[in-house]
Amino acid sequence: MVGDSAKIETSGTPAADVQIDEHLVRALIQAQYPEFGELGISPIDSGWDNAIFRLGTEFAVRLPRRALAAELIRHEQRWLPSVAHRASIPVPSPLYVGVPGCGYPWFWSIVPWIRGEPADVTPLRADQADRLARFLRALHVKAPAEAPFNPWRGVPLRDRADSLEERMQRLASRNIPISSQIVNTWRSALRVREDDFATWIHGDLHPRNVLAQEGKITGIIDWGDICSGDRATDLASVWMLFSERAARERALSEYGADDDTVLRAKGWAVLFAVLLLDTGLQDHPRHAALGYTALRKLQEDHG
Numbered sequence: 001m002v003g004d005s006a007k008i009e010t011s012g013t014p015a016a017d018v019q020i021d022e023h024l025v026r027a028l029i030q031a032q033y034p035e036f037g038e039l040g041i042s043p044i045d046s047g048w049d050n051a052i053f054r055l056g057t058e059f060a061v062r063l064p065r066r067a068l069a070a071e072l073i074r075h076e077q078r079w080l081p082s083v084a085h086r087a088s089i090p091v092p093s094p095l096y097v098g099v100p101g102c103g104y105p106w107f108w109s110i111v112p113w114i115r116g117e118p119a120d121v122t123p124l125r126a127d128q129a130d131r132l133a134r135f136l137r138a139l140h141v142k143a144p145a146e147a148p149f150n151p152w153r154g155v156p157l158r159d160r161a162d163s164l165e166e167r168m169q170r171l172a173s174r175n176i177p178i179s180s181q182i183v184n185t186w187r188s189a190l191r192v193r194e195d196d197f198a199t200w201i202h203g204d205l206h207p208r209n210v211l212a213q214e215g216k217i218t219g220i221i222d223w224g225d226i227c228s229g230d231r232a233t234d235l236a237s238v239w240m241l242f243s244e245r246a247a248r249e250r251a252l253s254e255y256g257a258d259d260d261t262v263l264r265a266k267g268w269a270v271l272f273a274v275l276l277l278d279t280g281l282q283d284h285p286r287h288a289a290l291g292y293t294a295l296r297k298l299q300e301d302h303g
Contacts, residue, residue, distance in 0.1 A: 070106040072224035114219035116211030125215035126247035133254035143228035153203035154229015189267020205237040232264035
């Protein structure tokens with residue numbers, strides 16, 4: 001997850017609350033799933049919330065690295081199987097659920113290994129616009145009353161206005177001003193009508209959470225922010241994933257987004273771009289590059 005919080009992060013990637021290494025992962029596997037105890041274990045990535053290890057050739061292990069994420073992985077474990085059932089693109093639905101043990105305090109998951117590289121490393125072909133749109137259309141069904149609520153994803157954009165303004169001001173203080181076109185896009189998004197009901201959303205659909213091979217999407221990963229909310233949150237991804245304006249327009253058309261939804265999606269794209277840029281400049285150049293790129297694409301599409 002590219003994170004945010006009620007108190008805005010100003011120091012880049014949060015520190016881990018628990019140190020996770022191969023020895024801990026092997027101990028958990030051997031204690032709880034000994035049938036996998038002889039498989040190789042190697043670290044793959046560590047994000048804001050979770051550490052990922054490869055387990056053999058067919059599996060990955062996903063473990064929260066801070067307390068905030070401990071609740072989010074439980075959301076994945078409960079709800080992602082139903083998403084996987086109707087998904088047209090592979091998602092890492094948990095195959096096995098691990099419990100606290102070996103000094104590790106939280107639940108964790110064994111998930112299928114999905115081949116591919118993040119889409120910021122392997123850019124998507126333009127013909128993937130239709131495929132992404134169909135995936136999102138199937139995902140964005142009305143969410144049940146008991147679906148998770150996330151105060152930073154899928155909420156009315158006005159609820160994020162103060163934090164975004166603060167981030168914009170901080171960027172300006174670093175001589176990285178946000179253009180008037182981007183500011184106008186944001187303000188226009190604040191004024192449009194909200195949807196009549198909330199849908200399921202991924203909530204964090206940036207290029208590092210989309211896997212691809214040879215430009216084709218192979219998986220959508222990192223579902224910690226799965227929740228009930230505004231579907232425009234996920235549609236913001238088109239300004240992060242597709243370099244051609246025609247592909248972005250095609251994705252939105254195939255999805256069936258109306259004018260208000262497109263404007264809200266642009267607002268969410270501004271929010272994600274500024275968040276990625278602001279936090280990425282601290283200690284994560286890939287996130288900063290994603291932010292710069294999304295802002296450039298939004299400016300291309302202004303008006």
